[in-house]
Amino acid sequence: MDTPHIIDTARQVLEIAATIAFALSGVIKAAHKKLDVVGVCVVAFVAAFGGGTLRDLLLDQRPFFWVRQETFVWVILGISLLAIVFLRQRHFALTERAMLWPDMLGLGLFAAVGVDMAAEQGLPxxxxxxxxxxxxVFGGVLRDVMCGEIPQAFxxxxxxxxxxxxxxWVDLLLRSSPxxxxxxxxxxxxxxxxLRAIALWRHWRLPSWRVE
Amino acid sequence: MDTPHIIDTARQVLEIAATIAFALSGVIKAAHKKLDVVGVCVVAFVAAFGGGTLRDLLLDQRPFFWVRQETFVWVILGISLLAIVFLRQRHFALTERAMLWPDMLGLGLFAAVGVDMAAEQGLPxxxxxxxxxxxxVFGGVLRDVMCGEIPQAFxxxxxxxxxxxxxxWVDLLLRSSPxxxxxxxxxxxxxxxxLRAIALWRHWRLPSWRVE
Amino acid sequence: MDTPHIIDTARQVLEIAATIAFALSGVIKAAHKKLDVVGVCVVAFVAAFGGGTLRDLLLDQRPFFWVRQETFVWVILGISLLAIVFLRQRHFALTERAMLWPDMLGLGLFAAVGVDMAAEQGLPxxxxxxxxxxxxVFGGVLRDVMCGEIPQAFxxxxxxxxxxxxxxWVDLLLRSSPxxxxxxxxxxxxxxxxLRAIALWRHWRLPSWRVE
Structure with a gap:
């Protein structure tokens, strides 16, 4: 009875850390674009919840998870306002580097949740x-589109x-195994x-257009 | 029997004025961007109905209000076409200033309708x-994104x-009062x-990033 | 028994050709913007399925047609990857011209499917x-927005x-005829x-803002 409880708590802590990391990526992007306080809050919100919301829209899943867990929305609002007061230009680079770790875990965690919800509906x-x-990925994509940029992920x-x-694919493979x-x-x-950690460490690059 | 009728009519007149003001903001933005007649119509439509449509998507509310009130769509189409024929560059500034009033009422009216629909679903x-x-707000946001700009509201x-x-919040407060x-x-x-009127009049500014 | 079968097959062939043409328009746009392999795949996907997906969202129609016909998604992925390996800068202009025909048919076919689905729901x-x-049209619109451009269609x-x-309108007119x-x-x-063919051939232009 104890182990699942610990796992559950660990997962929740990771999820909160990931959501905050995603929101901070929005705050920093908004700061670079010199948005006002409304822009900062909206872009932080979109970065944190955009991916999950798009998934829920596509899977016709209601209520959205930020509606079920309203606290998350308050947290994002609070972070955005605190960031405006406390974050200084020279802290951005530092914050961006510090966020690489929760962002990495967040990507994995969000992906796992997305696969899980689709698999439960029996989709291909x-x-x-x-x-x-x-x-x-689409939290970051919508964040960049809102800021008038071609998405970084692209x-x-x-x-x-x-x-x-x-x-x-690893997730699905394990699902069909005992x-x-x-x-x-x-x-x-x-x-x-x-993979994300190795890619950053080894400076892996995606294949690109072959110039002639 | 008479007073509610008058209120209802007044609300409808306000709603139409607000929707037209929002659509005109789209027409003007599209003109500044030198869009063609299709672009003008689409951006006007998005400015007028984008916010309500996004809300209905998020609240899983069908049919959309512009589907229930098809007349609105015809009106927007008509306004866009008329604007292309009659609106001249030098009229834009004038039109923009004249629209501040219906836009102000529209913001309030649209906000009230949005709160009302969410409250009826018992959301937090x-x-x-x-x-x-x-x-x-999101009619204007989507209008600006469609025109390749960072949303003005941000x-x-x-x-x-x-x-x-x-x-x-005032709406919700009054809801729990007798x-x-x-x-x-x-x-x-x-x-x-x-608030919007006072903000324009007194040139209120939102808190911003503190430069060091 | 044979004629409907031939028509059905013809329609499917046209649909596949149209979807591929739309996807290729996304590939070429992504190449012009120097996107990486992920960007190419996503923009191709959005160009091919964006219009139909937005329609299904608005009409509350699930599952989406690319969920029902998963093969389509594999085809788009394959085309995007092949394009990165084989397509060279000097082939783009050629490909763009070659695609005008399937794009033309695709526009008509997609429009017909959209009208059909809405009419079945008894909408105005x-x-x-x-x-x-x-x-x-909105596959192309979303493709351009993702690439940070004002949509070409506008x-x-x-x-x-x-x-x-x-x-x-011709579709609806015929629907109420014997x-x-x-x-x-x-x-x-x-x-x-x-109409699209004639417009291209005769260089028709849409009415525009009258400059003074």
């Missing part, structure tokens, strides 16, 4: 993986969505976050 | 207020969404539009 | 036509959405694609 494998990728040639894509209940999601988080 | 207070703000440092935010049925929505409209 | 005439236009002054608009079952959709495809 590729669609499940897509839902995982969308959950993990143009920085770093493996990001691709890590979630691989992690999603493993403990938590194994698929755990596998997805570890593979996604691990 | 913060979510109800958010739905009010989204209804009032960067002009003028209180706009914030007025609807305050108005939304007041007449119409009071909450009326309060929301008056507070939102009033 | 103007809404049905709008759904046809959205299905045909600013190139070429009749595109307008062709689908006229085709949609014609064979397939006639309305066929009429919509022919009128839309035909």
């Amino acid at each position: 494998a590729l669609i499940c993986v897509m839902m995982g990728v969308i959950t993990g 143009r920085d040639h770093q493996p990001y969505a691709v890590c979630a894509f691989v992690g999603g 493993v403990p209940e938590m194994a698929p999601m755990l596998g997805c988080v570890l593979v996604t976050a691990g | 207070a913060l979510i109800c207020v958010m739905m009010g703000v989204i209804t009032g 960067r002009d440092h003028q209180p706009y969404a914030v007025c609807a935010f305050v108005g939304g 007041v007449p049925e119409m009071a909450p929505m009326l309060g929301c409209v008056l507070v939102t539009a009033g | 005439a103007l809404i049905c036509v709008m759904m046809g236009v959205i299905t045909g 600013r190139d002054h070429q009749p595109y959405a307008v062709c689908a608009f006229v085709g949609g 014609v064979p079952e397939m006639a309305p959709m066929l009429g919509c495809v022919l009128v839309t694609a035909g």
Whole structure:
């Protein structure tokens, strides 16, 4: 009875850390674009919840998870306001680097949740993986579109969505194997976050257009 | 029997005026961007109905209000075409200033309708207020995104969404008080539009990033 | 028994050709913007399925057609990857010209499907036509927004959405006439694609803002 409780708490702590990391990425983007306080709050919110909301829209899942867990919305509002008061230009680079870790875990965790929700609806494998990728990546995509930029995930040639894509397939593979209940999601988080960590460490680059 | 009828008619007149004001803001933005007739119609439509449609998507409310009231769509189409024929560059500034009043009322009215629809579904207070703000503000946000701009509501440092935010809380406060049925929505409209009017008059500015 | 079968097969072949043409338009746009492999795949996907998905969201229609026909998603993924390996800068202009024909048919076909789905729900005439236009045009619109551009359909002054608009009304007109079952959709495809062909051939231009 104790172990699942610890796992549950650990998952919740990770989820909160990931959501905050995603929200902070929105705050920093908004600051670079010199948005006002409303812009900061909205972009932080979109970065944190955009991926999950798009997934829920596509899967016709209501209520949205930020409606069920209203506290999250208050937390994002609070972070945005605090950031405006306390964050200084020279802290941004530092914050961005510090966020790489929760962002990494967040990508894996969000992907695992997305795959899980699609698999429960009995959707085809590729669609499940897509839902995982969308959950993990589209918060950042919508954040960038709101700020009038081509999404970073589409143009920085770093493996990001691709890590979630691989992690999603690992998840589905484990689902059809005789493993403990938590194994698929755990596998997805570890593979996604691990690949992302290696990619950052080894400076992996995505294949690009071949110039002639 | 007569008073509610007058109120109903007054509300409808206000609603039509607000929708037209929002549509005209789209027409003017599209003109500045030199869009063609299709672009003008779409941007006008998005400016007028984008906020309400996003709210209905989020609240899973069908049919959309522009589907129920098809006439509105014809009116927007007509306005867009008329604007292309009759509106001249030098009329834009004039039109923009003339629209400040219906836009102000529209923001309040749209916010009140958004809060009302969310409250009827028994959603948490913060979510109800958010739905009010989204209804009032996201028409303009989507209009600007379609035109390749960072939304004005996120960067002009003028209180706009914030007025609807305050108005939304006033609405909810009145809802839990022993007041007449119409009071909450009326309060929301008056507070939102009033704050917006004062903000424009006194040149209020939103708090911004502190430069060091 | 044989004729409907041939028509069905013909329709499927056309649909696949149209979807591929739309996806390729996304690939080429992504290449011009120097996106990475993830960006290419996402923009191709959005260009191919964005219009239909937005229509299904607005009509509350699930599952989405790319969920029902998962093969389509694999095809788009494959095309995007092949394009990155094989497509060279100097092939783009050629590909763009070669795609004008399937794109033309695709616009008509997508418009016909959109009108059909809305009409089956008994929606008002103007809404049905709008759904046809959205299905045909918004894949390209979302593609351009994702790439940080003002949508081409809004600013190139070429009749595109307008062709689908006229085709949609022809569809509805035929629906209320004593014609064979397939006639309305066929009429919509022919009128839309035909108008688009003539518009390209005669260099028709949309009415624009009158400069003073």
